[in-house]
Amino acid sequence: MSTTYRLMQSNEEVAVLTLWSEVFNVPYHYEQARFRSDPLAHTRTYVAVAEDGTVLSTLHYLVSLRRDVDGTPRRVGEVDPVATRAEARRQGHAGRLIELALDALRHDGCAWSLLLASGEGRPLYERYGWRSFPERWRQGTILGSPPPGTHAYTICPYDPRVEPDGWERLGVVAHAYNATRPLTVARDADYWQRYAAIRVSHWITAEGLVILVAHQSSSDHALRGYAMANFYDVGFVVRELAMLPDDSAVVPELLTRVVQEAVQRNSPLAGLVNLSYEPQIGQALAALFGETLHTRAETGQLLARTIHPDFTDVQLNAIFADPRALYSSIDHF
Incomplete structure (x- = not known):
């Protein structure tokens, strides 16, 4: 059975939000509000779709302006964890969606990318270049x-x-x-x-x-x-x-x-x-x-990686190392 990897279509919104709700154990109405808070959500949500139209896996990202070490706002790609149906896991869907998202982040002019990952999911994102940074609670x-x-x-x-x-x-x-x-x-x-x-x-x-x-x-x-x-x-x-x-x-x-x-x-x-x-x-x-x-002992859940070739690991490390740095969960769903 072949699988198609592409941007979601508007008629797939319910399927996508239902999958998020089930995988992340969050009420559907909250996922709906979260989705609609991003005016470009339909152009920033990728799906893996089976031949019969079933949404097997999905990844959403948005672009925010986060301040650099000198306070300059830069475009940053905030990537949601991949959500995959239980029966479709470990079949390569997540990797294909991540590759599409990385291409999109480059096209959108992002300097770097940020995501929160579970302990189970972290090795996947590390394979694609994300690294753990301290939250310092x-x-x-x-x-x-x-x-x-x-x-x-x-x-x-x-x-x-x-x-x-x-x-x-x-x-x-x-x-x-x-x-x-x-x-x-x-x-x-x-x-x-x-x-x-x-x-x-x-x-x-x-x-x-x-x-x-x-x-x-x-x-x-x-x-x-x-x-x-x-x-x-x-x-x-x-x-x-x-x-x-x-x-x-x-x-x-x-x-x-x-x-x-x-x-x-x-x-x-x-x-x-x-x-x-x-x-x-x-x-x-x-x-x-x-x-x-x-x-507090670090959980390793906060991950980041560079995207733009002119933005270096040294610059990224400096942001997280600065004692003034602050990551607020308000800004990341």
């Missing part, structure tokens, strides 16, 4: 009483889905914080509304994500910083934190408020944080976790 446990806040800022919950200009206000803070930060996506207002909002809204609805924002005072409506955190039976996770350049003092205030939220929810005071390695961040984490603070 840190974790620790609060052994004594949670530290009291200084009340230098007013910290309160925030739901961007209902707040006036909710996403745009978060975007202002994120842009100021990440304007020259390596590895971060250059998120404009449209990106927040069309793309990031889908991811964050899903976390709020399905996983109970809490967004905490900082104001200078109760009468000040401007956001000075924010933190996004989840609370689980095993501890809390700080997914993202950002602040205005002159408000570095907001970091310990936001982290303290996250801990207070964990106490209120009876969540263990074991924290996992995705924050940069800059001095003010390190000091705040050391004050919070003390001697228990350490870097």
Whole structure:
């Protein structure tokens, strides 16, 4: 039986999204929203199709603008893991789709490519040139009483889905914080509304994500910083934190408020944080976790490779090695 490898057709959308939903164990409506957040999804999704029209395997990619080590945005190909029907695995479909995607990334002018892979899938992507890079999550446990806040800022919950200009206000803070930060996506207002909002809204609805924002005072409506955190039976996770350049003092205030939220929810005071390695961040984490603070063992799931011949491995390595670098899961479905 012959198999055709090509771009998906519009009438195959349901089959593609159903396959994603089943393979990645994610609700269909979420995959549908994710797919439609990319206006070019139909021209960036490759499929392996059997003679009877069955979609056997599929790969989607999108192009984002990620900042270089000097803050310059470059086109980066964000590749979704290949999704293959159980009965069609280990038949070479994934490799054929990856080759098509690599050709497309070169045609689209991408400097390099990024993907998240499972432990099982990583050897496949490594054969095609992707390499593992550190995510550098840190974790620790609060052994004594949670530290009291200084009340230098007013910290309160925030739901961007209902707040006036909710996403745009978060975007202002994120842009100021990440304007020259390596590895971060250059998120404009449209990106927040069309793309990031889908991811964050899903976390709020399905996983109970809490967004905490900082104001200078109760009468000040401007956001000075924010933190996004989840609370689980095993501890809390700080997914993202950002602040205005002159408000570095907001970091310990936001982290303290996250801990207070964990106490209120009876969540263990074991924290996992995705924050940069800059001095003010390190000091705040050391004050919070003390001697228990350490870097989590790397999972090897974050992979990258160069695409454009003028973009070198040295340049790619420098992005991930920079202590300011930050990879946020908001930007990668």
